[in-house]
Amino acid sequence: MANITIDRTCCKGCNICLTACPKKIFVKSRARNDYGTAMPGLNKQENCVICGMCERLCPDGAINVEGE
Ligand code: SF4
Ligand code: SF4
Secondary structure, three states: OOEEEEOOOOOOOOOHHHHHOOOOOEEOOOOEOOOOOEOOEEOOHHHOOOOOHHHHHOOOOOEEEEOO
16 A cells, blocks of 8 residues: 655645545645645545656655555
8 A cells, every 4th residue: 555645844735736646635634734834635545556646746846655
């Protein structure tokens, strides 16, 4: 299973990852990044296919996906 992390010191809450992920794993949440803006949460990480789109499209390099 994939291990997805979002670096709250880099994420600026742009929500690009919400549309980038084909599995809709990134969702709106009440969590705050270090800028005080809402940052995405993760839903059903087990559905991740480790395509890497989120890592590539996050403009701030905040996402890391590790897995088999
Ligand atoms: S695309 Fe990157 S910077 Fe934008 S909300 Fe997602 S993790 Fe944060
Ligand atoms: S690697 Fe692909 S499936 Fe997994 S969270 Fe990122 S965009 Fe979604």
